[in-house]
Amino acid sequence: MTNTSLPADRQLLVYARFNEELRAEMRPLITEDLIEEHRRRPLGQHSDTLMRLLNMFRRAPVYALYSRTPCREFQVIRLPVTEGSNPTPIDDVVYTDQNEALHAVFLRNLEDLMRSGGAK
Amino acid sequence: MANTPFITGYADSLSVRPGETVQFMVSAEGVASAEVQLVRLIHGDMAPGGPGFVEREIASSLSGTVALTTQFTQTGSFVRVADPAGRLTPAGSFTVHAFVWATTPGKGRQGLVTQFDAASRRGYGLGINESGCLSFWAGDGQAVHEVAAERALMPRIWYFVAAAYDADKGTVELYQEAVVNAYNSHLSPLLELDDGSRVAGALALTPQAAGADLLLAGFHDQRAGHGPVVTGLFNGKIDRPGIQAGALGLAELARLKEGQAPQGASTVAYWDTSAGYTDNGIGDRVQDTGPHGLHGLGYNRPVRAMTGWNWRGKDDCFRLAPAQYGGIYFNDDAIIDCRWQPTLRWTVPADLKSGVYAARLRGGGVEDHITFFVRPTTATAKVAMLMPTASYLAYANERFVLGDPGVVEAITGHGLILHDDDYFLGAHPEFGASTYDHHADGAGVCYTSYRRPIMGLRPRHRMAATGVPWQFAADMSIVWWLEQCGHDFDVITDEDLDREGAALLAPYKVVLNGTHSEYYSERMMDATDQYLARGGRVMYLGANGYYWVVGFRADEPWCMEVRKLNSGSRAWQAAPGEYYLASTGEKSGIWRDRGRAPQKSMGVGFTSEGMDESKPYRRLPDSYDPRVSYIFEGVGEKFGDQGLALGGAAGLELDRYDLMWGTPPDTFLLAASSGHSDNYPHVGEEIYFNLPGMGGTQDFQVRADMTLFKSRAGGAVFSTGSIAWGQALPWNNGNNDVARLTQNVLDRFVRDEDVA
Known part of the structure; x- marks a missing residue:
């Protein structure tokens, strides 16, 4: 008898549980220093903790940047980008510095992570 | 993004020499005309610290104003079989059969072997219906009726499928049976798959010929503002389809299911998708080994050299075991050639220096560069990029x-x-x-x-x-x-x-x-x-x-x-x-x-x-x-x-x-x-x-x-x-x-x- 309340691909249950546990492990590691480390240099080699955190975010990205004027204007958008959609930045903030914009994405990810129960 | 207005296009040749002609195919929306300018491209990257975007305008006969239209693109790969004598919709009873491995049976109606025009409601099709089930449908110019199997096709499983239309009785018998071995399908034969289906149903009309090409992996329709299109595009593989005169019985179908080529005078067409292979590749032609030689031609490159229904895993190349490589893979989103009408035709002048060039089109507040490369007639330098x-x-x-x-x-x-x-x-x-x-x-x-x-x-x-x-x-x-x-x-x-x-x-x-x-x-x-x-x-x-x-x-x-x-x-x-x-x-x-x-x-x-x-x-x-x-x-x-x-x-x-x-x-x-x-x-x-x-x-x-x-x-x-x-x-x-x-x-x- 098929249990229709469960996903056809049962691996999705393991994935969800794994993510819950990983995100729970990461939450206590978020510190002001860690956030400052990313702000100073969002790309490249980081401390082991920040690398682990970024690896987690990067494998399931929720946010990205849209650059209306290449190299000069960046806005945060939410993924996925559906076919035929127009760019819909999540707010009106336009960054003129790419690193600042990348850090804004990082802060959004952190906010989701730290929200009660963590964003899934 | 709608990105309207827009101008876009392509050159039919990427590399041209002085004296050769290049055609630019352009499509636009919201732009009626554009100013064309030949430019030599020098730099593209606009990153700070570099020279930014650099182009040089070159005076040429390409310059001028050009009217633009929106051009249609037929996507999807399929096979077209011209049938000028109308042989592929027999007047009386007939049977359509194929091996099929569907990847998206649930995506909507798809043609497998059809000579059907949805716009005129004429012809017939063996395909997959909106429920993901094998279906035979036919139209008489007024209505379209279908007989469908009761079990959906499972994705990535090879089946033998057939529809026997009995004109005298006005019935269709559908036949569907998995032909799974240890190698050819997504699942193993150790499973008891709920896969077979035999359904007989009445077809309350007499099919009228569509008067169009037979298609593998789609069927004909009309698109407003354009005209004929191919739709009902199939995703997956089709292997050795055919059409036999008469409504074949179980014994005859069983022989086809075993992989025997149809014998005798009843064969109307049999496309041996494993025929015509060479050591140096496979083209777009699909051979009909039946009496009329109604060969098919692939559109948007259906993928050949793919494993067929009878692949046994030992030989990993079509050159070693062509008979096991009859699968032709079709994709509804394939595109090889937009086949747009030329918007500009231009002969590269004799004195144009070799380099990277573009036809720059500006109009309606938007711009596009259609890039091409000009090589010299004979080498003019010691250095080549x-x-x-x-x-x-x-x-x-x-x-x-x-x-x-x-x-x-x-x-x-x-x-x-x-x-x-x-x-x-x-x-x-x-x-x-x-x-x-x-x-x-x-x-x-x-x-x-x-x-x-x-x-x-x-x-x-x-x-x-x-x-x-x-x-x-x-x-x-x-x-x-x-x-x-x-x-x-x-x-x-x-x-x-x-x-x-x-x-x-x-x-x-x-x-x-x-x-x-x-x-x-x-x-x-x-x-x-x-x-x-x-x-x-x-x-x-x-x-x-x-x-x-x-x-x-x-x-x-x-x-x-x-x-x-x-x-x-x-x-x-x-x-x-x-x-x-x-x-x-x-x-x-x-x-x-x-x-x-x-x-x-x-x-x-x-x-x-x-x-x-x-x-x-x-x-x-x-x-x-x-x-x-x-x-x-x-x-x-x-x-x-x-x-x-x-x-x-x-x-x-x-x-x-x-x-x-x-x-x-x-x-x-x-x-x-x-x-x-x-x-x-x-x-x-x-x-x-x-x-x-x-x-x-x-x-x-x-x-x-x-x-x-x-x-x-x-x-x-x-x-x-x-x-x-x-x-x-x-x-x-x-x-x-x-x-x-x-x-x-x-x-x-x-x-x-x-x-x-």
Whole structure:
């Protein structure tokens, strides 16, 4: 008898549980220093903790940047980008510095992570 | 994004010579006309620190005003069978049959074997209905009735299917049975699959012939404002379909299901999809071995050389067991040639200098550049810039960021940065995908073509994965540097190299390759080696080049094929048994796996990729050898710590010297980069056991190597081992140590004297 309340691909249950546990492990590691480390240099080699955190975010990205004027204007958008959609930045903030914009994405990810129960 | 208004288009030839004619196919929305201007493209990347976008207007007969229209694109691969005598809708009873392996049975109505026009409601079709069930439908010009199986087809399972229409009784018997063995399907025969179906139903009308071509994998319809289109496009494989006169009984169907070709006078048509194969590939023709020889012709390149219903796993190539390779793979989103009407036709003037050009169209507040390359009639310089157009094709309309952003961001270690081009592509699935993408049913895209608009062939295009230019737009940084290096140069392309071989390169003292010449046909590999063996000199200013085995049909240079096999950095992996190019018969995959690692020809080969930061190089003892120290005149111990691509000259993708993979023993290892992050892991094809610590901070093999070696007859290869090298050249208006070093090498390479 098929249990229709469960996903056809049962691996999705393991994935969800794994993510819950990983995100729970990461939450206590978020510190002001860690956030400052990313702000100073969002790309490249980081401390082991920040690398682990970024690896987690990067494998399931929720946010990205849209650059209306290449190299000069960046806005945060939410993924996925559906076919035929127009760019819909999540707010009106336009960054003129790419690193600042990348850090804004990082802060959004952190906010989701730290929200009660963590964003899934 | 709707991106309205827009202008877009393509040139029907990417590489043209003076005296030859090029046609520009343009489509627009919201723009009635455009001003056309010929421009010579000099630079594309608008990153701060570089020269920005540079083009030069060239007076020519191409200039003027042109009216624009919106042009239609027929996507989807299918087979068309012309039937002028109307034989394929027999007047009385008949049976339609096929082997079928559907990948998206639930996507909506799909044609398998049809001679049906939905607009006129005439003809018949054996296909799949909206419930994912096998169905036979027919129309008499007024109504359409169908008889459907009661069980949906399971995806990726081979079935024998048939519909026997009995005209006297006005009935249809549907027959569906799985033909699963241990190899041919997604699931094993050890399972009891709920898969068979036999249904008899009344067809309360008499089918009237559609008077149209028979189609495999779709059916006819009309589209408002355009006219005839093919719709009901099928995803999956069809093997050996046929039409028999009379309503066949179970015994006759059982023989067909066993794989016996139909015998006797009852055969109307039998398309032996495994017939006509050659050792050098398979074309678009699908042979009818029946009495009327009504051969079919593939449209948008249905994929051949695919395993059939009876594949038994022992032979992995259509050349070894053609009878097991009757599967033709169809995709509803395939596009090889938009077949637009020409908007502009122009003959390249005799005095136009070889270079990178575009037809620039401006109108309605928008602009587009349709890029093409002008090669000389005969060589005019000692130096040639080889534009890696095969690799441009591979990445053409890459939709990675739309389809699987997680993969992209994890690979690059860089936040995604989308531009208007990405949204434009999202709004235009009809412009197709790259060999880094998947078809709608998940199959890897193995064919790519330039007879469609390609975003990456626009000079200002940036890759969403990192926000930096990639391929063509990145190579323009080398072109910009060449424009001011003091040496005349010609522009040639991979297309020319594949067609003409070493003769193309022979007149040149030095050939520069681009930032990422990753896709190489055997003819291109052979031409490069022959050129070097005869004293030619190559400056390979990139990385991860000479990597994938690709093939072109001789008469269709706009379309390239690759199969991604079981090693190499691959966006997809060919299914077992589907490793060989239908275009040439060769095994595809990476050249290393065919015994031709890039190190053998270039001194270096792919070792790592990561796209967070680029790094500088540091010199090694060989760089102080008096025979080659000229390379470093004016260059310090450390060099290349700036550039337009991620802030350095060693980055994005990296190549490494390795004697084990065939780097020539006397190669000078001049310099190597270091300090790469863990977002640069050592590549998979060099890893036999996975273990932790394979990133840049812990594995010495993660680096870009700069090498020089001598080939026969005074030839030589200089390699930089990094994609980011080319984009470091224009930094600070070319006043930098990367440009200086490159100049030192080129100045020496163009001279007759030995390079070391």
